[in-house]
Amino acid sequence: MGDSDYDAQKGAARANRAFYAAFEELDIGAMTALWHDDDGVQCIHPGSEVLIGRRRVIGSWAAIFEHTDSIRFELSDLQIQVRGDTAWATMVERIRASSGGEDIRSDMAATNAFVRTxxxxxxxxxxxxxxxxxFFPEGL
Structure with a gap:
């Protein structure tokens, strides 16, 4: 991997970490700043329909943050790929959250896609x- 490839992968990894930091801090300003200023952005929350467009995507984060007391992520199986000006991160999110006095624990398979601007x-x-x-037991 050349220096520019390494730098691109590090930049995408930083953006991915910033996404989870904004999420854990329930910071709508930071979350908004992370999203591309384009009406083609999309978000699919667990059990949700496909949200298309910046207004709907940011609105969904505002609603989640408003109804979440706290949330913490432990990421596993993290892989980051970069191809030109596109990058994607895949991982398992181990989530601990509380909302309305209820503790929630869950594992989510997640993909975050980025464009370089x-x-x-x-x-x-x-x-x-x-x-x-x-699909595969541990060790395969």
Whole structure:
């Protein structure tokens, strides 16, 4: 991997970490700044329809943050790929959250897609879905 490839992968990794930091801090300003300023952005929250367009995507984060007391992520199986000006991160999110006095624990398979802009790597897609089974047992 050349220096520019390494720098691109590090930049995408920083953007991915910033996404989870904004999420854990329930910071709508930071979350908004991470998303590409484009009406083609998309988000699929667990159990949700596909949200298309910046207004709907940011609105969904505002609603989640408003109804969440706290949330913490432990990421596993993290992989980051970069191809030109596009990058994507795949991982398992181990989530601990509380909302309305209820403690929630869940595992989600997630994908975050980014595009490189003059302002750095910006999110164009977040998709998370529940992990209900594994295709391969540990060790395969």
């Amino acid at each position: 003059d302002g750095g790597w910006k999110l164009v897609l977040h998709h998370a879905s529940p992990v209900q089974r594994r």
